[in-house]
Amino acid sequence: MRLSAAIADLLQAQRGHLFPWTPVFLGTGIGAYFSLKSEPGWAVYAGLAAAGLLLALLAVQRRPLAFLCWAPAFAAAGLCLAGARAHWVAAPVLEFRYYGPVEGRVVSVDRSPTDALRLTLDQVRLDRVPAAKTPARVRISLTGQDAVPPPGALVMTTAHLLPPQGPAEPGGFDFRRHAWFKQLGGLGYTRAPVLLAGAPGDSVPVERLRRAMAQHLQQRIPGETGGFAAALTAGDRSGVGEQTLTALRQSNLAHLLAISGLHMGLLTGFVFAAVRVLFCLVPPLALRWPVRKLAALAALAAGAGYLLLSGGNVATERAFVMVAVMLGAVLLNRRAITLRAVALAALIVLLRRPESLLSPGFQMSFAATAALVAVFAALRDGGVPLGPGWLRPVLALVISSAVAGAATAPFAAAHFNTLPHYGLIANLLAVPVMGTLVIPAAVLALCLLPAGLEGIGLTVMRWGMDWILGVARTVSGFEGAVSHVTAPDSAVLPLFAAGMVFAVIWQGRLRLAGLLPAAAALWIWSGAVRPPVIIASSGGLIGVMEAEGRALSRAKGQGFTAEIWLENDGDAASQPEAAARWKVRDGALPVWHGTGVRLVHAPGKRKLLQASNCKEGDIVVSTVAAAVPAGCLVLTPDILRQTGSIAVRPDGRLLTARAATGMRLWSGWQPEGPEVRRLRRLLGAAAASQ
Template sequence: MRLSAAIADLLQAQRGHLFPWIPVFLGAGIGAYFSLKSEPGWAVYAGLAAVSLLLAWGAVQRRPLAFLCWAPAFAAAGLCLAGARAHWVAAPVLDFRYYGPVEGRVVSVDRSPTDALRLTLDQVRLDRVPAVKTPARVRISLKGPEQVPPPGALVMTTAHLLPPQGPAEPGGFDFRRHAWFKQLGGLGYTRAPVLLAGAPGDGVPVERLRRAMAGYLQQRIPGETGGFAAAITAGDRSGVGEQTLTALRKSNLAHLLAISGLHMGLLTGFVFAAVRVLFSLVPPVALRWPVKKLAALAALAAGAGYLLLSGGNVATERAFVMVAVMLGAVLLNRRAITLRAVAAAALIVLLRRPESLLSPGFQMSFAATAALVAVFAALRDREVPLGPRWLRPVAALVISSAVAGAATAPFAAAHFNTVPHYGLFANLLAVPVMGSVVIPAAVLALCLAPVGLEGVALSVMRWGMDWILAVAQAVAGFEGAVSQVAAPGDAVLPLFASGAVFAVIWHGRLRLAGLVPAAAALWLWSGAERPPVIIASSGGLIGVMEAEGRALSRPKGQGFTAGIWLENDGDAATQPEAAARWQAWDGVLPVWQGKGFRLVHAPGKRKLMQASACKEGDIIVSTEAEPEPGTCLLLTPGILRQTGSIAVRPDGGLLTARAATGARLWSGWYPEGAEIRRLRRLLAASAQLQ
């Protein structure tokens, strides 16, 4: 009874501050769904739904301890919500390599990490593939110069298509899961011309408007600056080169390129202030009408238009929801910037797209927003002076940049494996220009375009963007501008997030207890171990850990996989540099001697023939099938499709991508064969020799 009374008193002290916990527990259930190794059955969902309802009923009946019932109820609801969403978006996925005619409608145009233009098509038709097995969407990279078809156009080409690939290493980013929720059932490339099969229809008018605006801006503002303008106004990054992207990332200014909370906040804030000032200059309007609410409605309309114009991607949608909640609070005479508003925005986003919980954008944007609200609320409540009136904007900018940078740094480092050291300095030079020059000039240009007077506004906008790009190039060129960090273990981010959330949401001195799990997560991260051996799922690359870093078996080819491995190692080396680290060779074949086994890489038919005289205990990794039986163990792409990428752990155990991700809706694993069981026995025996 005493414990129950103590818990009731503790929760009673938090009365009025418990709403922000709803998206937290809902997110915990969503995260639990994605961490499962097998897909729950319908009986599990029905049971969880019943438990959730019973707990909700219990919460209503026992008000003092209601929160203890609501927490698992929302967690169970979150798991059911994520499962329902995964089944709702289910669409056919290719299970073979396809080469042949592809027809479809262009729904979006973007640029790949290798700087190639990509077309995303829906209404797909594939030769000799039944409609029930045809993907809802496919994405095709264009090799070589192409006339980009307009959105909505029906096109045809001849393309190579593959199923979405699994993680580049066990436990890594699962692109299959990402593609599942985008309904991308096939990805590939074409070297053939893309032909128009029909005029643009009426299905994607917003996309056509985006492309028209992006083309207009790139015509009026040439070069990288025009591409930057198209990116921040229409969400079209195809005009931004890889060198500029690298500079923005190294200077921690890449967030200016993505239409997210900063852009939406600056735009709606400028419109809100401008409309309020204009109405206030008209006394009859200012005295008779609620000017503040009218300005909020105008800002909300501007934000909605920006959402449509930018393509409505997840990051922009999330930013609009956050702004809409805050402007809605203004319309309802509530305080706009509170943790309740942030929690309401997070709740809406999770209810609409539960999978966004796993995205870096969701984690970083809400981490930054919640931290900023908490810090400035604490400064306000404690009446901390920020200096004289003229210095307060500068102090607020420095504090906000430092707080947002500190809040997002762990998530950015975990997802992107880099830590920019001069990001605060770069943001102090660039963000004020974005807010006071670029965004206002863009709004003025849009307003003046119908009468043909947008030229001056575009010139001002160009000056501001030139400055931002110059800052990015300069800061990226500083000595030691960026350092690399190794990828954390699976438990690090959830543990860190739980501690940080508790420290931000809880009221009272007990919030300091949240620093314990956050510090424990960072300690675990510092001791993270990378696998000594990784084998690509294609059989085209092997990476082994040497004293100076990971050594790769090939200096070129499989560049995407090689880049991910090195990034996760926290290694800044290029693929040729990592390949130069390989120490042992058997003729022209790279070999690595483990304890109890020998690993040989023989990609291609010619090299596989040279490895035919292998011995018992050898593991041959190849991109080709075995020409004749041998005494060694041969891992071919056909076998690796059963497992995905393979890692040998520091203890000698075997971890496959199949084991790490489990049998989920999006996995698509082939049945595991005898070769993998033999590989497990071989590695288990070798582990005993260590």
């Protein structure tokens, strides 16, 4: 009884501050769903729904301890919600490599990480593939083609398509899961021309408007500045080259390229202030009408228009929800910027797209927003002076940049394996220009567009964007501008987030206890150990750890996989540099001795024939199947499709992508055959003998 009373008193002290925990527990359930190794059955969902409903009823009846019942109820709801969403978006996925005619409607145009233009098609038709097994959407990279069909156009080409691939290494980013929620059932490329099979219809008017505006901006503003303008206004990054993207990332200014909370906040803030000032210039209107609420409505309409024009991606949608919640608070005469508003925005986003919990954008944007609200609330409640009036905006900008950078840095480092060191300087030089020059000039250009005078606004906008790109290139060129970080274990980010969430939301001195799990997470991260051996799921690349870093079996080919491995190692070397680290070769074949086995890489039929001298216990990795001595174990693509990418842990045990991701709706693993069981036995015996 005493314990129950103590808990009730503790929770009573948090009265009025418990709502921000709602998206936390909902997100806990969503995260639990994605961490499962097998898909829950309908009986599990029914049981969780019943348990959640019972807990909700208990929470209503036992008010002193209601929070203890609401927490698992929302967690159960989050797991059921994520499962329902995963089944709702289910669509066919290619089961084989396809080469042949592809027809479809263009729904979006973007660029790949290798700077190639890509088309995303729906209404897909494939030769000799039944409609029931045809993907809802496919994405095709264009090779050597400058003319891009507009959104809404029906096109045809001849393309190579593959099903979405699993993680590049066990425990890594699962692109299959990402593609599942985007209903992408096939990805590939074409070297053939893309032909128009039909004129653009009226089914994707917003996409056509976005494309037309992007092209107009790139025609009026030359060079990559025009591409930056198109990305800023229409969400079209196809005009921004890879070097510019790299400079923006290394200077921590990449967030200016993505239409997110900063852009939405600057735009709606400018519209809110401008409309309010215009009304105040007419005293009869200012005295009779609710000017503040009318300005909020105008800002909300501007934000909604920006959401549509930008393509409505997840990041922009999330930013609009946050802004809409805050402007709604203005309309209801409530304080706009509070943790409750941030929590409500997070709740809406998670209810709409539960999978966004796993995205870097969700984690970073809400981490930054919650940290900013908490810090400025503490400064306000503590009566901390920010100096004279002329100095306050400068100090507010410095504090905002420092707090947002510190809050997002662990998430950015975990997802992108880089840590910019001069991001604060770059943001202090660039963000004010974005807010005072670029965004107002963009609004001015839009207002003057019907009169054909948009050039005035575009000129001013170009000056600001040239300055921002110049800052990015200069800062990214500083010596030691970026350090590379080893990828953390899977438990690090959840533990860090849990600690920081408690520190931000909980009221009272006990909130400092949240710093302990956050510090523990960083300590675990500092001791992260990378696997000594990684084998690509295609069999086309092997990476082994040497004293100077990861050594790769090939200097060319499998470049995307090589880049991910090196990034996760925190290694800045290029693929040719990493390939030069390989120490032992048997003729033309890379050979590695370690963890009690002899590992040989023989990609291609000719090189596999050169491995004919392999012995009992040897493991040969190849991209083809061919006859070899009976004692060898040859890992061919057919075998690797059963396991996915393979890692050998420091203790010599085997870890496969299949084991790391489990059997989920999106995984598509084939049943394991005897070769995989033999591989486990072989590595297990070698580890036991060491």
